[in-house]
Amino acid sequence: MSAHQCGCEGQVKQAQADEAEKYVKLAQIIDEYKGQRGVLIQALHKAQGVFGWLPEEVQIKVADGLDIPLAEVHGVATFYSFFHIIPRGEHTIRVCLGTACYVRGGKQVLEQFEKELKTKVRGTTEDRTFSLEINRCVGACGLAPVVTVGADIYRRVKLDKVPEIIAKYTGGK
């Protein structure tokens, strides 16, 4: 390593190292499932856990590694709502619009999030902090309307709670 680096170079190096590490993890995931049948969905779950989404490069590696046609991998990645083939925000906000949440005002809550985040549903905020999605029932219909942010769940969300929820993840920024 050379003597002096500016902070910026360091960051780039760090990002490259992080990326390389992700691919090492991906190789381990592929090894774990290699040669078994019916494992594609579980492998994609884990791959997305590492990358946050499923870039084309990852889909190619999974296809090669598991000996499944890329078209099939891509087909599965685009079929299931859990998988994403475009980059995601750091946090995914999901507003439930299942029928029970809908009758309790889920749609208005979604509109409030769209307004506050200045992004439409299925969009990502400019600073890539949030992606906004809808849920089709999380099975907590007794507490409708329900909003989830990552693994956090918010119950009976009223419109005025929306900014509060957002602020929790932006540290008041």
Added chain:
Amino acid sequence: MPLYRSHILVCTGTTCVLKGCTAVQSALIAEIKRRGLENEVKVVETGCLGISEKGPVMIVYPEGVTYCQLKVSDIPEIVEEHLLKGRTVSRLVYTGPVTGEVKPAHPGRQKEQRIVLKNIGIIDPTSIEEYIAYGGYEVLGKALTQMTPEQVVAEVKTSQLRGRGGAAFPTGIKWELTAQAKGDNKSVICNADEGEPGNFKDRLILEGDPHCVVEAMIIAGYAVGAKTGYLYIRGEYHQSVAHTEKAIADAKAMGLLGKDIFGSGFDYDIKVFKGAGAYVCGEETALIESLEGRRGESMVKPPFPPTQGLWGQPTVINNVETLANIPHIILNGGEWYAGIGTEKSKGTKIFSPCGDVFYPGVYEVPFGITMREVIYELAGGTKSGKPFKAVLVGGPSGACVGAESMDKTFAYEDLAPGAGALIVMDEDKCIVDTVNNCLKFFVHESCGQCIPCREGTKRMYEMTKSWTEGQGEEADLALMQALTSNLALTSRCGLGQVAGTAFATSYKLFPDEYLSHVVGAECPTGKCTMTNGGGKNNG
């Protein structure tokens, strides 16, 4: 195993987490430590207790006192008064103590008869020891060592148990078909892809009593001659996945799964499969496709799974609730089970009333209960106190039923309960708007391979959407009815077949409301924003 004089069960089900049980639990553990009681009192996490409307909830055993709506600031008082001095903190108790049974959260709960939910809230779902202490795996031993597979199937047939996922196929016959089918690698699949909005009973079972499902899956495997069981759980159900994975690992460690279970020579293993967010995978053939690692697209039937299912081998697919009945049927006998319920609908059914009701939750009641009892006594009537308007029985795929059916009974021969969801609407809710939401759901979830469903749901949704915007045409209503029956007749699987049900049934009940949207461009409840300003006929 250390002995504790008290056990505190803290509900950490998804719903109670929302109510802040995590902070309450941490405070409780800290306070118990501070008082030096950590060797005397054990804090146990449990799944949803089914009384989440009063969360955070905890139950102190052996007294069986339920505390509800807890705040962190209540904890020192409970620890000092109850655990140290043995005095119940009455201001926080929901009802009087009844040892060994879950307290009724409200008077309506007394109508419940808990078979499937017997252990929920009583035992620690992460402890196999507790499940065994409550009689768990005893039935498995009985089945494997004292009964032939044929006898197990016969017992289930005698019980007249029918599938609880909505289709109500007789379980015993399904098992018999699979047992008789030829194949050297049969499977049992537990369908825990509970994706229908309004349904949350399977989550409660998996979170609160996962061993019950594991035990049932082993019995099913023995009965049909399967080698492997698969638990297909929705990707959204994180805690269900965690609890069942632990249950399976613990059962393996005890030799209840694996080779030569109970010395019977029967080998069996269970794998957990996490879904990835596709409602259609609740349909059995789509679920099998998904389990095989492909897009969840349903297949043409026949062949049916009992003859040709997973990897082309005979396969039993049962719903979580269906399976959770099995240990009780084997323990008490099919005759006992057939004595509960009505003439054609045996046993109990779990309902999950939600929407505009006072006590949304999960309730297990015998078949033959009236809709009035479930909605007014169990669920406490409408939340707003306003008149009841309609209920979607089973969820968006079910029928819309109005007040005139209040005294019908839930039974397959009267009012079929679907999977048990009851999405209640009070008079303020707009039927057209709600049906529009149901159709949007089907458009989103249609797998897209068969044209009637892919195109039909989309066109139906476009129409209802235009109605909610005051842009309808009178001819739409006839077209919508034609589409409903076309989809029912020509769609490949249940998703498309039932997509128009909510419309067709609600149109019969509320024709005027539809007409006023479609022809008059007016929404009687004022829910829909008519883009043309409304009142088409009034100029």
